[in-house]
Amino acid sequence: MKVGILTIGDELTHGMIQDTNSFLISREVTSERWHVTAIMAVGDDGNVIRDALKYLMERSDAVIVTGGLGPTADDKTTMSIARTFGLGLYTDESVLRHIKERFEKFRIAWTENNTKQAVFPQGAIPLYNPIGTAWGFSLKKGGKIIAVVPGVPAEVKRMVPQSVIPLLRAEFPEAVRYSAKRTIKLFGISEAKIDETIAGAGMDIPGISIGFYPRFPENHLVITSQGDDESSTLRNLDRAVARAIGRMKKYVFGYDDATLEGIVAALLTEKGLTLSVAESCTGGLITDRLTNIPGSSLFFDRGIIAYSNGSKMELLEVPAAVLERHGAVSEETAVLMARGVRKLGKTDVGLATTGIAGPTGGSEAKPVGTVFVAVAGEAESVCRTFHFRWDRRRIKEITSQWALEILRRFIVEGGAK
Amino acid sequence: MKVGILTIGDELTHGMIQDTNSFLISREVTSERWHVTAIMAVGDDGNVIRDALKYLMERSDAVIVTGGLGPTADDKTTMSIARTFGLGLYTDESVLRHIKERFEKFRIAWTENNTKQAVFPQGAIPLYNPIGTAWGFSLKKGGKIIAVVPGVPAEVKRMVPQSVIPLLRAEFPEAVRYSAKRTIKLFGISEAKIDETIAGAGMDIPGISIGFYPRFPENHLVITSQGDDESSTLRNLDRAVARAIGRMKKYVFGYDDATLEGIVAALLTEKGLTLSVAESCTGGLITDRLTNIPGSSLFFDRGIIAYSNGSKMELLEVPAAVLERHGAVSEETAVLMARGVRKLGKTDVGLATTGIAGPTGGSEAKPVGTVFVAVAGEAESVCRTFHFRWDRRRIKEITSQWALEILRRFIVEGGAK
Numbered sequence: 065m066k067v068g069i070l071t072i073g074d075e076l077t078h079g080m081i082q083d084t085n086s087f088l089i090s091r092e093v094t095s096e097r098w099h100v101t102a103i104m105a106v107g108d109d110g111n112v113i114r115d116a117l118k119y120l121m122e123r124s125d126a127v128i129v130t131g132g133l134g135p136t137a138d139d140k141t142t143m144s145i146a147r148t149f150g151l152g153l154y155t156d157e158s159v160l161r162h163i164k165e166r167f168e169k170f171r172i173a174w175t176e177n178n179t180k181q182a183v184f185p186q187g188a189i190p191l192y193n194p195i196g197t198a199w200g201f202s203l204k205k206g207g208k209i210i211a212v213v214p215g216v217p218a219e220v221k222r223m224v225p226q227s228v229i230p231l232l233r234a235e236f237p238e239a240v241r242y243s244a245k246r247t248i249k250l251f252g253i254s255e256a257k258i259d260e261t262i263a264g265a266g267m268d269i270p271g272i273s274i275g276f277y278p279r280f281p282e283n284h285l286v287i288t289s290q291g292d293d294e295s296s297t298l299r300n301l302d303r304a305v306a307r308a309i310g311r312m313k314k315y316v317f318g319y320d321d322a323t324l325e326g327i328v329a330a331l332l333t334e335k336g337l338t339l340s341v342a343e344s345c346t347g348g349l350i351t352d353r354l355t356n357i358p359g360s361s362l363f364f365d366r367g368i369i370a371y372s373n374g375s376k377m378e379l380l381e382v383p384a385a386v387l388e389r390h391g392a393v394s395e396e397t398a399v400l401m402a403r404g405v406r407k408l409g410k411t412d413v414g415l416a417t418t419g420i421a422g423p424t425g426g427s428e429a430k431p432v433g434t435v436f437v438a439v440a441g442e443a444e445s446v447c448r449t450f451h452f453r454w455d456r457r458r459i460k461e462i463t464s465q466w467a468l469e470i471l472r473r474f475i476v477e478g479g480a481k
Numbered sequence: 482m483k484v485g486i487l488t489i490g491d492e493l494t495h496g497m498i499q500d501t502n503s504f505l506i507s508r509e510v511t512s513e514r515w516h517v518t519a520i521m522a523v524g525d526d527g528n529v530i531r532d533a534l535k536y537l538m539e540r541s542d543a544v545i546v547t548g549g550l551g552p553t554a555d556d557k558t559t560m561s562i563a564r565t566f567g568l569g570l571y572t573d574e575s576v577l578r579h580i581k582e583r584f585e586k587f588r589i590a591w592t593e594n595n596t597k598q599a600v601f602p603q604g605a606i607p608l609y610n611p612i613g614t615a616w617g618f619s620l621k622k623g624g625k626i627i628a629v630v631p632g633v634p635a636e637v638k639r640m641v642p643q644s645v646i647p648l649l650r651a652e653f654p655e656a657v658r659y660s661a662k663r664t665i666k667l668f669g670i671s672e673a674k675i676d677e678t679i680a681g682a683g684m685d686i687p688g689i690s691i692g693f694y695p696r697f698p699e700n701h702l703v704i705t706s707q708g709d710d711e712s713s714t715l716r717n718l719d720r721a722v723a724r725a726i727g728r729m730k731k732y733v734f735g736y737d738d739a740t741l742e743g744i745v746a747a748l749l750t751e752k753g754l755t756l757s758v759a760e761s762c763t764g765g766l767i768t769d770r771l772t773n774i775p776g777s778s779l780f781f782d783r784g785i786i787a788y789s790n791g792s793k794m795e796l797l798e799v800p801a802a803v804l805e806r807h808g809a810v811s812e813e814t815a816v817l818m819a820r821g822v823r824k825l826g827k828t829d830v831g832l833a834t835t836g837i838a839g840p841t842g843g844s845e846a847k848p849v850g851t852v853f854v855a856v857a858g859e860a861e862s863v864c865r866t867f868h869f870r871w872d873r874r875r876i877k878e879i880t881s882q883w884a885l886e887i888l889r890r891f892i893v894e895g896g897a898k
Contacts, residue, residue, distance in 0.1 A: 077517040079508030080692055084499065086522070091496030100494035102533060103522040105503070116519060119536055256592045259553040276553060277492050278633075286497065341786070347772025348765030351786045355764025356874055358840050366792035369758070369768045369784030371777070375826065379783070379796075409792065423775050433587075453587035455612065457773055 065098040065232070065239030068120030070106070070113075072131035072141050073215055077107040085130045085220045092224050093128075096233075097243035097290045108132055113144035117210070125208055125239075126232050128224065131215030133198040135177040141212060142201075146185035149205055153183050159190050159199050166197060191227045195219055202231055209235055242297040243290040246305050246319060250283045251469055253315040258283055265307045271297065272304045281462040282324075317469060324468045325353040331475050332363035332413075339471075340409030341367040342380055342401040344392065345419035345435060349464040365409040370401065380404030391430070393418050395447045398436035402447075406440050413480045414440040415471050419450070421459045433459055437467045441480045446470065482515040482656035484649075485537030487523070487530075489548035489558050490632055494524040502547045502637045508692075509641050510545075513650075514658050514707050525549055530561035534627070542625055542656075543649050545641065548632030550615040552594045558629060559618075563602035566622055570600050576607050576616050583614060608644045612636055619648055626652050659714040660707040663722050663736060667700045668886055670732040675700055682724045688714065689721045698879040699741075734886060741885045742770040748892050749780035749830075756888075757826030758784040759797055759818040761809065762836035762852060766881040782826040787818065797821030808847070810835050812864045815853035819864075823857050830897045831857040832888050836867075838876045850876055854884045858897045863887065 069086045076083050086103045093100050101123045106112045113132075120127045132141030146153055160182035167174050181198045184190060191200035193214060200213035200223055211231060213223045233240055250258065255278050262285070267274060271291045277284040287308060289301035309316050318327050332339055341351050341364075351367035354360050368379050373392055376382040382400045390396040398418050406414025419435030426432035433452035438445060448470060452459050474480055486503045493500050503520045510517050518540045523529045530549075537544045549558030563570055577599035584591050598615045601607060608617035610631060617630035617640055628648060630640045650657050667675065672695055679702070684691060692703040704725060706718035726733050735744050749756055758768050758781075768784035771777050785796050790809055793799040799817045807813040815835050823831025836852030843849035850869035855862060865887060869876050891897055 077507060077511075077520065079504060079506075079511040079517075082499075082501065082504045083520075087496060087499045089496075090494055094494075094496045100496075100524070102529065103494065103500075105520040107517075112519065115540075123532075254589065254592075256552050256594055257590075259594065260592060263554075275491055275495060275497065276555060277497050278551075280633075286495075343765075346769075347777075348760075348768035348784055348786065351765035352763075352769050352877075355786075355788070355838075356877070358873060360764075361788055365789045366796070367765055367784070367786030367788070369765070369772075369786070371772070371784070372782045372826075375783035409789075421772075451588055453583075456775060460769075460773070 065126070065236050066101045066124040067093045067098050067232075068101045068124035068127040069093075069103045070116055070120055070127055070129045071104070071215065072106060072108060072113060072129065074107040074138065076105040076131075084217050085215060088217070088220055089128050089130070089224055092229055096229065096239075097241045097288075098239060108138045108140050110140050110144040110147065113141065114148045117145065117148050121205075121208060121210075125236060127208075127210050128228055129210060129212040130220050133181065133200070133212065133214045135175070135180050135198075139180075142180075142183060142185065145203065145210065145212065149185070149203070151185040151187060154186055155179065156182050156184055156190055163197055191223065191231075193219055194222055194226070200227070202228075204235070241290050242292065242294045243288065244297055244301045245286060245288040246301060248285040248287065248305065248309060248316055249318045249322065250285065250312060250315040251281065251317055251324065251465060253283065253312060255283055258285065258312065261311050262308060265310060267304060267307060269300050269304050269307075271300055274308070280458065281465045317472065324465060324472070326357055328468050328472050328475075329354060329357040329360055329363065331472065333359065335475065335480070337413055337475065337480050338363050338365055338409070338411035339413050339415065340365050340405040340411045342405035342414065342416040343367065343369050344371060344376075344401070344417055345421045346417045346460050346464045346467065347371070349460050350415065350417065350467050353464060353468070365411050366405075368405055368408070376401060379408060381407070393420055393430055393434060393436065395436050395438075395449060398438035399440065399445050399447050402438040402440035402445055412441065413471070413474070415467055416440075417463055417467050419459070419463060421456045423456060435459070435463050437463065437470055439471050439474045439479070441474065444479050446474060446479065482543070482649075482653050483518045483541040484510045484515050485518050485541035485544040486510075486520045487533055487537055487544055487546045488521070488632065489523055489525060489530060489546065491524040491555065493522040493548075501634050502632060505634070505637055506545050506547070506641055509646055512660065512662055512705055513646060513656075514660055515656060525555045525557045527557050527561040527564060530558065531565040534562065534565050538622075538625060538627075542653060544625070544627050545645055546627060546629040547637055550598065550617065550629065550631045552592075552597050552615075556597070559600060559602065562620065562627065562629065566602070566620070568602040568604060571603055572596065573599050573601055573607055580614055608640060608648075610636055611639055611643070617644070619645075621652070658707050659709065659711050660705060661714055661718045662703055662705040663718060665702040665704065665722065665726060665733055666735045666739065667702065667729060667732040668698065668734050668741070668882060670700065670729060672700055675702065675729065678728050679725060682727060684721060684724060686717050686721050686724075688717055691725070697875065698882045734889065741882060741889070743774055745885050745889050745892075746771060746774040746777055746780065748889065750776065752892065752897070754830060754892065754897050755780050755782055755826070755828035756830050756832065757782050757822040757828045759822035759831065759833040760784065760786050761788060761793075761818070761834055762838045763834045763877050763881045763884065764788070766877050767832065767834065767884050770881060770885070782828050783822075785822055785825070793818065796825060798824070810837055810847055810851060810853065812853050812855075812866060815855035816857065816862050816864050819855040819857035819862055829858065830888070830891070832884055833857075834880055834884050836876070836880060838873045840873060852876065852880050854880065854887050856888050856891045856896070858891065861896055863891060863896065
């Protein structure tokens with residue numbers, strides 16, 4: 065089943081507000097395993113609305129429209145849709161009564177232009193709005209459905225799943241399919257490399273489709289399975305996921321809604337480990353991410369943002385001689401920072417970063433983007449060296465990501481205890 | 482001049498990501514006083530891309546396209562545009578060389594599919610991408626322009642104002658009007674209050690339009706002036722800005738591209754002041770923001786993320802008795818943390834936060850959202866108490882914003898020295 069989405073309002077084409085309605089609707093439609101043919105946004109202009117509606121109708125079984133249903137003169141959606149199909153208009157008396165009652169209940173003065181919100185194209189069926197004044201409507205034309213709801217995001221969020229989707233399911237029962245999907249989250253492998261690996265992974269399983277979604281610094285792979293019954297749909301999904309991750313296992317850090325900081329937090333909590341963090345180039349981003357997780361105080365003791373050499377020496381016990389000989393940005397300093405913060409916080413694990421985030425501060429031997437990440441446990445410590453490109457912010461982001469990933473592997477491989 | 486906007490990518494029609502590119506482009510186009518005919522988003526499908534492009538071309542003088550320029554098989558934009566106009570493809574050797582150099586410089590393994598990013602339709606002119614690998618291109622057909630840029634939002638944000646808009650101005654000189662705009666950035670005042678203030682500020686100056694953009698936790702007011710000559714356009718802009726900020730001066734922290742952290746960093750640097758930060762509930766977000774500013778090492782010495790009571794006592798010298806009597810989340814603790822970190826870092830100023838970010842940890846006396854922010858100088862210290870609603874992340878964000886704002890006012894009012 066093919067669905068077009070049309071959002072209407074001058075505020076969209078004038079760059080006044082971000083259109084969030086089409087995003088919300090495309091998620092609802094996709095989760096039914098229906099296909100979004102195109103998303104369009106146009107201003108409050110009758111001819112433009114007609115053209116866009118025709119374009120979408122020609123390519124879709126149903127079109128979901130939002131916006132332009134208010135009481136004022138610039139709301140032209142109902143009239144434009146009626147004209148597109150050569151239909152007259154009618155006033156629905158029960159809807160009008162309902163709107164008037166609402167005004168009385170909330171003690172709002174009635175103005176005559178509100179009558180407009182009870183006017184619909186001939187043949188349309190009003191759609192109840194549980195939170196706002198303007199009702200929506202649905203219209204059937206040539207076996208196709210047009211469903212119209214107001215443009216207020218909170219109303220779209222309620223009315224699309226509660227009214228529009230059930231309506232479309234009822235009108236197109238053959239389009240109701242079993243489907244399931246899984247998002248595989250990868251880090252440390254390039255988009256091109258994933259593409260190459262997937263191409264040779266034998267993914268031509270019935271009903272399986274694959275999407276790539278780069279989310280710097282991560283890459284997400286979404287595998288969707290659809291079929292005529294539940295068990296084969298799920299079986300095919302499992303097979304596809306197993307094949308996809310087969311040769312990339314090492315780069316998979318989680319699935320679906322999981323975040324790397326959430327996974328690290330869960331690991332630390334589950335194993336009863338405590339953590340201290342010493343950050344130089346990441347400047348607090350690692351602890352910011354970890355403390356986004358509710359309950360992080362269970363494992364996280366303290367963080368030191370050791371920007372100056374003085375702070376590295378005084379708080380983390382990095383000897384002046386090491387800073388002098390190897391520099392503040394070096395493997396030696398990184399490892400001593402991780403050990404130092406671990407000792408300072410009396411925690412099981414210490415994590416540290418030091419690097420040159422730029423744009424200045426680089427040298428021939430250590431250009432901008434040179435970064436060291438170290439993790440220290442009771443018995444062992446590890447350090448990795450990186451040479452990143454990107455700007456200052458992205459260097460901070462990818463360094464924080466690698467730091468969490470190195471910590472994750474360290475815990476999983478038993479280095480923390 | 483009429484401009485169509487087309488964003489391409491399965492992630493848009495599949496509801497995987499919110500399309501922010503078309504919003505950004507519609508703002509840029511509107512601020513040139515050009516008209517957006519329609520915004521469309523379609524998946525990575527050659528025929529669908531062709532139909533959408535034709536639809537927009539018929540109704541516009543120029544079409545700005547984003548997305549689908551990457552190296553993988555599902556990136557189909559270049560090929561689809563070439564086919565739409567019956568054009569062949571060519572490889573631009575100098576672009577290819579440039580991409581390869583980039584890979585070498587950043588030590589990324591070259592895979593052959595990256596060659597695709599140097600392939601363009603015959604007659605297209607490559608558009609340089611200052612931050613990513615994929616170049617854009619522009620194509621002239623029947624007196625109309627198609628300008629294509631990669632879909633990565635950071636790249637769109639750079640390439641549209643720096644390459645695409647100047648290109649369109651050059652191609653359509655008759656559409657160029659004098660225009661100037663200024664963004665006023667406010668914090669600590671509600672959207673409704675700004676609306677009310679502006680309504681009574683006498684903003685009916687010729688050629689002036691006002692846009693309102695809430696950016697949690699900030700509010701941005703964009704004033705655009707247009708006219709037939711430069712001097713009146715700028716004079717009207719200055720008048721409008723002066724009237725707008727007249728009664729809201731206290732809430733204006735900056736203009737245009739300025740960030741609060743950037744303003745605080747500039748103030749500290751200019752006055753030769755040094756800073757240490759002690760964070761509890763913000764978990765590193767304040768130092769993360771400050772260290773996003775290049776050269777922050779000039780004023781920023783160290784940060785302490787004092788999550789545990791132990792870290793507050795050991796590093797910041799908050800007495801156990803204070804923590805016991807008043808609690809870790811209290812005005813007393815916040816002030817002692819600010820003084821403690823100032824002393825520890827031997828800096829001019831100390832800044833501290835402590836609060837309950839939730840979702841758990843609240844009590845009747847101190848519900849979730851209770852936050853204390855303190856700043857300490859040589860002679861004086863100040864503390865402010867907040868009761869925020871919002872979720873954990875937003876409490877962190879608005880607390881970090883207030884902390885920077887309180888620090889800014891403290892410095893401006895001379896408390897730091």
